[in-house]
Amino acid sequence: MEDIVIIGNGISGVTAARHIRKICNQFPNIPNKTITIISSETDYFFSRTALMYVYMGHMTFEQTQPYEKWFWEKNNIGLKKGRVTHIETDRKTLILDDGSEMPFDKLIIATGSKPNRFGWPGQDLKGxxxxxxxxxxxxxxxxxxxxxxxxxxxxxxxxxxxxxxxxxxxxxxxxxxxxxxxxxxxxxxxxxxxxxxxxxxxxxxxxxxxxxxxxxxxxxxxxxxxxxxxxxxxxxxxxxxxxxxxxGVSPNIDFIRSSAIETNRGVKVNRFLETNIQDIYAIGDCAEQHEAIGNRKPVEAVWYTGRMMGETVAQTICGNRMAYDPGHWFNSAKFFDIEYQTYGWVFAKPGTHEKHFHWKHSDDTKCITVSYNSLTREFLGINTFGIRMRHEVFNRWLNEKRDVDYVMTHLSEANFDSEFFARYELEILSAFNNQLQSV
Amino acid sequence: MSLTTPDAQTLTFLQKVALLSGIAGLFIMLLAAFNIHFPNRALFLALSLGLIALGTIVFARQMYLKKSEGIKNDGVWFKSISSRGLIGWLTGVVITGFYIVLYFYPQYLGLATANGANTGLISLFDPLSIILNGKPASQWFVYGTLYTLAILIFGYKFMLKYRHNRYQQLRTVSVMFFQLGFAFLIPEFMARLNESPDYNLPYYDLKSIWPLNYYLFDSWSIKGFLSSGSLGLSLLIFGILSIFVISPILTYKYGKRWYCSWVCGCGALAETVGDPFRHLSSKKLSAWKIERWLIHTVLVFSVIMTTAIIYTYLGNDPNQYWLTRQTFLFSVGGFLTVLFVVVMLFKRHEFGKDAWYGAIGYFTVIAALFILYYSGTTDHVFLIKSSTLRTAYGLYIGSIFSGVIGTGFYPILGNRVWCRFGCPMAAILGFQQRLFSKFRISTNGGQCISCGNCSTYCEMGIDVRAYAQKGENIVRSSCVGCGICAAVCPRGVLKLENGSLKGRVTSNERLPGNAVDLMTLIHEK
Known part of the structure; x- marks a missing residue:
């Protein structure tokens, strides 16, 4: 029996716990593990991105919790409410704020972020x-x-x-x-x-x-x-x-700085999400890659990267040592009524040989920006506002290194808007062709 | 919660006027219900319905047109009416009370006793009823009129709320059309035909398909069709084709949504009047377990009840019908056996361990048929009169479940209680949808952030998020395809689609952009 302890019950830590349990259940030859998640924030995992909807009255707080209470017992994942104040790496033991100790065989640090405060006068006032x-x-x-x-x-x-x-x-x-x-x-x-x-x-x-x-x-x-x-x-x-x-936010790791674990902005990890101390891993917002992966930042505070790191570290902990290897960049957000999605890289200021095509609908709530290499015409990425696009299709086009002309003529394949919605591919394509003529 | 309410929005002047107008309209009905005599009933009926419609329309326009287009769920969980608060409970009690009076004590609404004239509320509706079908109103005419009016005015409100969403607008126009035309006007006009001795048509809403329309095969209904010339026969044939041909084909192509959220009258009320309550449906696993047992039990009950009814009148008058009791029972048994065998042969893997439940349902019905055959010498089924079975079904399922609980409990249990837990039609269509339909809700790769808006606003209590966060398509028998999950998703993750059957049910452990392919790993080991 191996004791796995996870600090943090956000998407990263919970995904890691779920996948470790899942792998253990599927492969009986893997040594069995106890899994304990420690959090001082809430009793149960909730979706942080949904907090806004609680305040807005769209959802209750309970509805932000993706799993019912029985889920944790059924999957034999222990939940402990408490704050870790120190990690004793030599003794493989956590010290909690109530003075108690918790030993571990393997530790996953998934403590997420905290909001930045830049020393403004009055930043600690009430309100x-x-x-x-x-x-x-x-x-x-x-x-x-x-x-x-x-x-x-x-x-x-x-x-x-x-x-x-x-x-x-x-x-x-x-x-x-x-x-x-x-x-x-x-x-x-x-x-x-x-x-x-x-x-x-x-x-x-x-x-x-x-x-x-x-x-x-x-x-x-x-x-x-x-x-x-x-x-x-x-x-x-x-x-x-x-x-x-x-x-902005920064890694929530102040309590780790007193330990032997190497930190910088976040907890330093290699591609295998391993820290400098054996059997201690860091995932999610609080992890900092030694070297950035592609155009990604060394610290990525994104929902899905947390999830992916959780999945990856679960493999490693179950004996299948695996490198964290995120694919093409993507993300999404919503600005009031306008949904935003991005696939591949579209930089605010185009770099060398990077060219942008921008189209905006006359109602001022929909637009896209397509980025491509002006020499090779390779498609580099797209930002889309007010029009939903298919992740799978852009991921495939990026893998296939399609050129921008292919992407623009096949844009309707990538549309993910609801049925009967107005379509803009023809308008976009004609704007794109006009732009080519005018250049 | 703090004493100060979060919803500090106050009503506009026009909204107050609109509210007054609506209340005045209802007040006229209330006065009528208390037997206040109106000199010109046609005028006051028009005034009453008009004031209610005007009030709702003006109120809704003030509510939505002043805001930008987009999702309008602000404060849903703060408002008393939509969060099981005092107003919510009171509304539930009032609607429930109305249904109890309607179904069981229509005399309190002023229904005429033998040879007398209507009084009270029902008499207020006499002028309209006489225009449409030539006869004084019944409690069902009053109900039908109010039901249709509610769908039209709240449908309009719903369309304003989703004016950025063409899917929502089109299906709302569709349910409004079918309610007004098929459920309300056409049956009234058909009733006019019955003034001629050549016609004896039963009240028939063409879009209401057996087993939702559980009285379609009642003796009086069949006799009515058969004694109404070729029109009657065509209507009966259409009714049977709807069950065995039309609905399976449409469900194959579009999923059960073609019916449940584009055509059905129960769905129409749920999607319009019931829209403010959709988030109240329980998403717990336990609710899902109750749902599966309840809805399929109702289905089995309705099949046995209908079979017994037909069996009985086939026997009562052996010369009237070419179909004999024996042939009928054997064909029902044969049809179910073929269905069962085909499903088990080709779709067994999709059922998994649920195949057992299917088998239990199948053998219950077959056993009932056997008992019917060997014990049913007269009109008795398992020593119970089949008419008693039919009465019990009509009372407990047709009235109490679908009406009193199904609609009366909107503000407590959500707007699709009947459709989710009781409707045998939904069970059949769901079965078709789960096993052979091109319909699914696709999820968009790795974009889900597990926020839970989709699950919250699923009126059928499906935990949509559980699928979306794993990148799995949603193929569920209960999904009525209302499309609200896709609408409220803030990240563009969900899309209702009709596509190829292949790869419809994905169990996708590898999301795009993800290095870890668990499925491959599992197969490797």
Whole structure:
């Protein structure tokens, strides 16, 4: 019997646990294992990406939990509520915050992220919060239950979580001022045309979007609660009751730094997700690759990479040592009413020999950007807004190294919109051909 | 929860007026129900229905047209009506009460006793009934009118809510059309034919197929068809073709959605009036277990009941029907045996251990047929009168399950209680859908983030997320293809499709972009 302990009950840790159990059940020759997941956040696994829907009243918190309570018992996966404060690598033992110890044979660190705080004055006041943990949601519920208690909220940070928080507050009719450091929303990732369309979409939802605006400080009232924020560029003071800090996330690994495990921004791992200490692995948001894989970042805080690392490490732990090898990049998000998907690489600013074709529908809620190599015409990637595309098809085209002309003429094969939806392939293709003629 | 409600949205002035209009319309009906005599019933009926329709339409327009197009589920779990709050429970009690009075105490609605005239609420509907079918209203006419009106006005509301989604709009237009035309107007006009002595047509909603239409093969119904010339015969043949030919073909091509969420009247009410309650369906595994036993038990019950009924009147009048009792029983048994054998031969692997449940159902029916054959000398089946069996079915399944519980409990158990736990038609179509249909809900590779919107808003209680997060297609007998899971998905993961049967049921452990191919690994070892 081998004791597997997993710190963190997010998608990475839970996927690892599920797959270890699954493999053990399928192959009786693998030595049996006990599996224990430790978390101080919640009793059960929930989908972090769905927290916004709880606040918006679309779902209950219980509905964000993908597995019923019996699931854990049935699969013999132990759940322990507690916070790990230290890892003693020599003794292969965890120290918990209640002073108890927990020995392990193999350890998987899957502690996820925490919201960034850049040392802003007032960042620890009451009413200032990130949006990552279940506790952040509870916090938001108490400081911004409605627009009588919270007369205005300021969201700082123009990324995916920031726009989600703005949408959440907006759903309860709370006026939102949205401070974005860049001069257009998320334009470090999105090309200009797309980013500009999302700016307009945000403003159409009556969000007070302030581009090129940085937070200078957060001011307190006499009770130590948020009273207002000051904008760095203009010195303007905006009265508010809640400040959301959503300027990205970083690995949640402070308690590991005191151990012998090598860390940098995250826990350093090789391609096999192994740390420098034998039998200790790190997966998900908190893991940092020694060398970036392809164009991916060394630390990837993405839902599906967490899931894939969990699947991979489960193989390794069950004796089939396997390298983490993510395929073509893909991702998705939703900006208020506009869905976004991306397959392959489309960079905000095209690199050398990278060319973009951009098409936007006249209703200003749908657009695509196709990236290709201007010399070889190889298709490199696509961003799509308001039109759903098939992952499997783009994955295949990227594998086959199709050229952009093939992709543009076969675009309808990749459409994944619901039946009877209006189709735009012909319009897109003719725009693409016109662009070629004009060049 | 804090004392201050999250939903600080206040009604607009127009919405308040609309609310007043709707309440005034209902108030006229309430007065009529308490036997207040209206001088001009036609005018007041028109006023009542008009005010309700106007109120709903104006309210809905204010609610949705002021917002951008997109998913509109904000605050669903905060509103009392849609979160099993006080208003939700009260609404449930009122609707349930209405159904109990409708089914069991129609005299309280003012139904005429022998030779008398209607009074109360039913008399308010007399003018419309006389225009349509020439006769004074019955409680069923009142019910049918209100049912149709509800589908039309709430269908309009639903279309505004999903005005960005053509699939939702088209299927809503479809159910509105079938309800108004097939369920309401055509049967009323057919009733007019019966003024001539050549016609004796039963009330027949063409789109209501046996076994949902459990009285299709009742003695009076069959006699009615057979005594109504070639029209009657064609209608009966259409009814039988619907069961054995039309519905299997359409289900093969499009899945059971062609019926359940594009045509059916029960589905129509569930998808329009019931839409605000779809998230209340239980997604627990235990609910699924109850569902499977209950719905298939109802199916077996309905098959036995119908067989017994037909068997009985075939015997009562041996000269009237060319079909003899013996031939009939043997053909039912033969048909079921062929069905059972074919399914077991070709689709056994898709059933897995559920084959046992199928076998239990099959042998129950066959055993019943045997008992019928050897014990049924007169009109008795297992020592119970077959008419008693039919009455029991009509009471417990037809009235209490589908009406009182099925609709009355919308605000408590969700809007598809009947379709999910009881409807024998849904069971048959589901069987076809699961075994041989081109329909499936495709999932989009690795894009699922397990958020659970799909499962939450599945009115049939399917845990859609459980499939989507594994990249598996959803091929479930209960899926009615409403398409809301695909609509509410924030990441574009789900799509309803008709495609090739091959590879329809995927058990996909390898998602695109994923290095780990568990299936291959398993086969390697």
């Amino acid at each position: 200032v919060m990130g949006l990552y943990h279940k506790q952040d949601l509870d916090n938001l519920e108490s400081y911004a239950p409605n627009n009588r208690v919270c007369k205005r909220a300021v969201v700082v940070g123009g990324g995916l979580i920031g726009i989600e928080l703005a949408e959440m507050l907006n759903s309860r009719h709370i006026p939102v001022t949205f401070l974005v450091r860049e001069d257009s929303f998320w334009n470090a990732v999105l090309p200009d045309g797309e980013s500009a369309m999302i700016n307009r979409h945000i403003r159409n939802h009556h969000i007070d979007l302030r581009l090129g605006s940085n937070l200078k400080e957060i001011k307190a009232d006499e009770n130590g609660k948020v009273r207002s924020v000051i904008i760095a560029e203009t010195g303007e003071e905006i009265a508010c009751d809640v400040v959301g800090l959503t300027a």
